Amino acid sequence: MLRFDRLDLRQGAFRLTADLTIAKGDRVTVMGPSGAGKSTLLAAIGGFFAPASGAIVWDGHAIDGLPPGQRPVSTIFQDNNLFPHLTLFQNTAMGVRPSGRASAAETAQIHEALEAVGLSGMGARKPATLSGGQQSRAALARMLVQARPIVLLDEPFSALGPALRAEMIGLVTALCDRTEATLLMVSHDPGDALLLGGDLMLVAESVVHPPEEAAGALAAPGPALAAYLGPTRPG
Amino acid sequence: MVARAGPVTALRPLGFSAAALVLVLIGGSVVAVLVRAEGGFSLAPQDWAALRFTVLQAALSALCSVVLAVPVARALARRRFAGRGVLVTLMGAPFILPVIVAVLGLVMVFGRAGWVSDLLGVFGIAPLNIYGLKGVVLAHVFFNLPLATRLILQGWLAIPAERFRLAASLGAGPRDIARLLERPMLRAVLPGTVMVIFLICTTSFAVALALGGGPRATTVELAIYQAFRFDFDLGRAAVLALLQLALSAVAAMVALWVAVPSDASGGLDRTVERWDATRTGLRVMDTGLIVLAALFLLLPLLAIALRGLPQIAALDAAVWAAAWRSLWVAGVSVIVTLALALPLALTIADLRARPRVARGVEIVVYLAVATSPLVIGTGLFLLIFPFADPVALALPVTALVNGVMALPFALRAMVPAATETEARFGRLAASLGLTGTARLRLLTLPRLRRSLGFSAALAAALSLGDLGVITLFADPGEATLPLLLYRLMAGYQMDAAAGVALLLLALSLGVFWLLDRGGRVDAEV
Numbered sequence: 210m211l212r213f214d215r216l217d218l219r220q221g222a223f224r225l226t227a228d229l230t231i232a233k234g235d236r237v238t239v240m241g242p243s244g245a246g247k248s249t250l251l252a253a254i255g256g257f258f259a260p261a262s263g264a265i266v267w268d269g270h271a272i273d274g275l276p277p278g279q280r281p282v283s284t285i286f287q288d289n290n291l292f293p294h295l296t297l298f299q300n301t302a303m304g305v306r307p308s309g310r311a312s313a314a315e316t317a318q319i320h321e322a323l324e325a326v327g328l329s330g331m332g333a334r335k336p337a338t339l340s341g342g343q344q345s346r347a348a349l350a351r352m353l354v355q356a357r358p359i360v361l362l363d364e365p366f367s368a369l370g371p372a373l374r375a376e377m378i379g380l381v382t383a384l385c386d387r388t389e390a391t392l393l394m395v396s397h398d399p400g401d402a403l404l405l406g407g408d409l410m411l412v413a414e415s416v417v418h419p420p421e422e423a424a425g426a427l428a429a430p431g432p433a434l435a436a437y438l439g440p441t442r443p444g
Numbered sequence: 445m446v447a448r449a450g451p452v453t454a455l456r457p458l459g460f461s462a463a464a465l466v467l468v469l470i471g472g473s474v475v476a477v478l479v480r481a482e483g484g485f486s487l488a489p490q491d492w493a494a495l496r497f498t499v500l501q502a503a504l505s506a507l508c509s510v511v512l513a514v515p516v517a518r519a520l521a522r523r524r525f526a527g528r529g530v531l532v533t534l535m536g537a538p539f540i541l542p543v544i545v546a547v548l549g550l551v552m553v554f555g556r557a558g559w560v561s562d563l564l565g566v567f568g569i570a571p572l573n574i575y576g577l578k579g580v581v582l583a584h585v586f587f588n589l590p591l592a593t594r595l596i597l598q599g600w601l602a603i604p605a606e607r608f609r610l611a612a613s614l615g616a617g618p619r620d621i622a623r624l625l626e627r628p629m630l631r632a633v634l635p636g637t638v639m640v641i642f643l644i645c646t647t648s649f650a651v652a653l654a655l656g657g658g659p660r661a662t663t664v665e666l667a668i669y670q671a672f673r674f675d676f677d678l679g680r681a682a683v684l685a686l687l688q689l690a691l692s693a694v695a696a697m698v699a700l701w702v703a704v705p706s707d708a709s710g711g712l713d714r715t716v717e718r719w720d721a722t723r724t725g726l727r728v729m730d731t732g733l734i735v736l737a738a739l740f741l742l743l744p745l746l747a748i749a750l751r752g753l754p755q756i757a758a759l760d761a762a763v764w765a766a767a768w769r770s771l772w773v774a775g776v777s778v779i780v781t782l783a784l785a786l787p788l789a790l791t792i793a794d795l796r797a798r799p800r801v802a803r804g805v806e807i808v809v810y811l812a813v814a815t816s817p818l819v820i821g822t823g824l825f826l827l828i829f830p831f832a833d834p835v836a837l838a839l840p841v842t843a844l845v846n847g848v849m850a851l852p853f854a855l856r857a858m859v860p861a862a863t864e865t866e867a868r869f870g871r872l873a874a875s876l877g878l879t880g881t882a883r884l885r886l887l888t889l890p891r892l893r894r895s896l897g898f899s900a901a902l903a904a905a906l907s908l909g910d911l912g913v914i915t916l917f918a919d920p921g922e923a924t925l926p927l928l929l930y931r932l933m934a935g936y937q938m939d940a941a942a943g944v945a946l947l948l949l950a951l952s953l954g955v956f957w958l959l960d961r962g963g964r965v966d967a968e969v
Contacts, residue, residue: 257871278877289868294890308882 473823897963
């Protein structure tokens, strides 16, 4: 399980605290107003932002001190998820080993991952020749071969249209089921939370609220969530 | 940032070492000069004359370039015509043009037996004299008019198009536009432009060597050379080197104080829609200005091509040997430049979190390199002299100094590329654990390829055309191509000189194109 142990993130006047637990294999949508600290929370888990105090604990081990590449985490960022000068195969291969060198078995595994995200036969292409959706798929293929127990998605699909976004969330769900990964996805859209199923975690008023079951929380929101959602609600 | 494990961090000591190396090289030569000049710092009347001439020609060159550049830039800013883009690009070319080649071209057009003198002769007017102050200023204007034009053109294009539209809707004529929009822009841009050109011209050596000389047209740099080659008076050369150092330092400080514009390579291909400049008179004037500027830049090169082409087949073995030496020196220069610039650029990009340190490293390198090559050459000569024969080391020393001199330009291209790579892909690389040589191979080098290619191209072209340090050291049998060309010119062997000049021109442009293209081909954005 992933535990935030009296975690305190600060930067200038900004402050965010978290003290909660996310069970292994959970799928959590992280929502909240802009500037509340959703991305900062993910950055802290990924190793890009040092907490002022407290700890991030995975399976009983604090991971705070580890460099980003050695954490049990794969991150998919909002943009720049692929190296534009490398082919899809090379980009995916970096999930196996940063040097990009792969054995025969690993090569097969990479091809299989590309197939799983619907990019079979496109390994030799470069990112610029792909559509936005295909680029997202390629990043997911790398996540699949990385096979890390925690997956962080920082609004990676925000530039895609609604139908494509739904398709991507479906794909992410399927992939995480397969790797049994714990998933945290930042999104602004309550619809995304319903699509992902699982829990909803609100980041607002300098606090990360404990996750609640998404459909229930959205149907009967507490005051903080209601303030974020505003008068119009889905359904 | 919790942990920024990357080769960039590992490269930091390398970057600082590179900066230290540059400092030691430059500082060591300066100290050698200081020691040699010890106690004997007194300036003879001819030294004062050299200082006066240096300042005078630099000031005249800067003023003439800028005064001529303003109308040309205005014409380019408000006219659209076929070939405009080519012309603007061409105005960036003098930078990589070997100085001595351009000087020969100018002599062929504006010299006593040149095209213009021939034309004047038809009307019974005495031929022109290109030697002395006039010639030095003419050559400097040839090199710096394009630079000034590009810098001022940038100023024009930086005025938002909406303001011209607004002025037009209010019925403003050319005079109103000049008062409202153009003069304020020029007031901001011109001082820096004048200063840059003044600075460049104070360290000009090759032009003064070829067109100056004598008691009335000797720059400080030329005086250093003369003290060296003619009198072998190392003490006096050292004193003159100190004088040059002081001059450069003062000029550089003023330049740091005045905001100096930098020449952006892109974005000059658009024009401003102008509703006030449609009158026939203005059109004719602008067309005339553009044609004149183009002729001024192209005729000297055309003269060399026309006269040199028949000579190419007749070039002897000595010329090809010199060409080979020049290419060899340029190759080493490129390696020196890249070996220093890459760790420096990565370190500066990596120090973003500490911008003061980064800026400090950058300024140290820039200032060190602002020292004139001839001063460094003098210092190195003094350092080597007690231990080895400097003449035997002429080519390696030239390559080393040329490589270091290209460093600021390489950094200017590579630092933004390295910073952008770090900003866009730093997190992704860190999250994938991409470190060490794998990061260099898979991320850094591919992302920096264009700027690496451009830097290599620039370093090669500058080194190929360099006629500076080599003149202090070289013995007659070991000349580079520019030195050989200078000797042919000094001996009035104009046909042979034209052939060599054409070869040198072709080599410089060809190598620049090849290396720059190497960085572009198949490079992803």
